[in-house]
Amino acid sequence: MAEMMEAILAHAPGGPEVLELGSVERPVAAAGELLIEVHASGLNGADLAQRQGSYPPPKGASEILGLEASGVVAAVGEGVSGFATGDRVCALLTGGGYARYCAVPAVQAARLPSGVDFIQGTSLLETLCTVWLNVFEIGQLKTDESLLVHGGTSGIGTAAIQLATLAGAKVWSTTGSAEKVKLCLESGAEQAINYHEADFAEVIRESGEAMDVVLDIVGGDYFEQNLRCMGTHGRMIVIAIKGGRYGKIDLGRLLMRNLSVQGSTLRSKPVAEKAALVSAVQQRVWPMIADGSYRIIVDSVYPASKAAEAHRHMESGRHMGKIVLNWD
Numbered sequence: 001m002a003e004m005m006e007a008i009l010a011h012a013p014g015g016p017e018v019l020e021l022g023s024v025e026r027p028v029a030a031a032g033e034l035l036i037e038v039h040a041s042g043l044n045g046a047d048l049a050q051r052q053g054s055y056p057p058p059k060g061a062s063e064i065l066g067l068e069a070s071g072v073v074a075a076v077g078e079g080v081s082g083f084a085t086g087d088r089v090c091a092l093l094t095g096g097g098y099a100r101y102c103a104v105p106a107v108q109a110a111r112l113p114s115g116v117d118f119i120q121g122t123s124l125l126e127t128l129c130t131v132w133l134n135v136f137e138i139g140q141l142k143t144d145e146s147l148l149v150h151g152g153t154s155g156i157g158t159a160a161i162q163l164a165t166l167a168g169a170k171v172w173s174t175t176g177s178a179e180k181v182k183l184c185l186e187s188g189a190e191q192a193i194n195y196h197e198a199d200f201a202e203v204i205r206e207s208g209e210a211m212d213v214v215l216d217i218v219g220g221d222y223f224e225q226n227l228r229c230m231g232t233h234g235r236m237i238v239i240a241i242k243g244g245r246y247g248k249i250d251l252g253r254l255l256m257r258n259l260s261v262q263g264s265t266l267r268s269k270p271v272a273e274k275a276a277l278v279s280a281v282q283q284r285v286w287p288m289i290a291d292g293s294y295r296i297i298v299d300s301v302y303p304a305s306k307a308a309e310a311h312r313h314m315e316s317g318r319h320m321g322k323i324v325l326n327w328d
């Protein structure tokens, strides 16, 4: 008989109340995979959309929410090298993270950096890989260039500000409160604009700055605003559309300034691309975590059984940094 495990299940699309602790069949480690006994699961913006029914998991992925988890290797699938049972790891998942066990291609897992606990460990790969892909690989941000990050205290925002600053770039950010402005500045942003108090594009233009790269999670009206504050050969990467899926484009500005715009989604990328990102992040960011230059910012930790509360907190937008579910 199949072994069972605890998992957070959504019995129907809807609000946070649809999330309940339940029991499902435990996955097994197929060839090339690790089975991880999960100690902590990270929340990500996409989980809210999946719970609401507007972001279904890609074909073949677990129906269970959760794009990252940390824990201990419980079993090693055929053909896997470099991991053994008992290893403390974190993993970038395509789904299935809100559960006591998850199976993942071994190439999407990484040993936890030394000194990093499970709570911090599940706050790393989804945000770091997203930022690495979009800011450095697609956006090609260089030292001495400038980056505009919206939602500067989100999981993505805190990672983007820190990594870009550590790479020697100048970072501007937008965010929604005075307290959040403070965290953006502490994370390394040169300027942080409270968008409830000022029009960010106007502030940037008046300052004489022009952004080389914009990492956008808002879309909607921000699309045109982003274009207004981009410099020649500027690159905008759209990774979420929290403010709406339609935006206006000033095509004149686009062509006169040689701007480019690209969208991207990490979740649906093939395993090989995710593996390359996990590897890049381990190589480049793990040393920054070890020497303390990169700070893992955790907002709050909820028992896994209180996943609904954790989702309510994320939906409120009051959080700063990562929200984590604890299985211990």
Ligand SMILES: NC(=O)c1ccc[n+]([C@@H]2O[C@H](COP(=O)([O-])OP(=O)(O)OC[C@H]3O[C@@H](n4cnc5c(N)ncnc54)[C@H](OP(=O)(O)O)[C@@H]3O)[C@@H](O)[C@H]2O)c1
Pocket (backbone or CB within 6 Å): 043, 044, 045, 046, 126, 127, 130, 150, 151, 152, 153, 154, 155, 156, 157, 174, 175, 176, 177, 180, 217, 218, 238, 239, 240, 241, 242, 243, 264, 265, 266, 267, 314, 317, 318, 319, 321
């Ligand atoms: N495409 C990809 O591959 C990919 C990968 C990872 C994440 N994402 C997306 O990136 C976004 C951030 O992810 P996360 O996990 O870091 O989320 P998060 O921690 O929940 O952060 C979201 C933040 O965005 C800001 N925000 C929300 N609505 C806004 C609006 N209309 N205008 C301006 N700011 C708004 C809020 O902060 P303020 O108070 O500052 O407004 C909020 O705290 C999510 O939408 C997620 O789905 C995309």
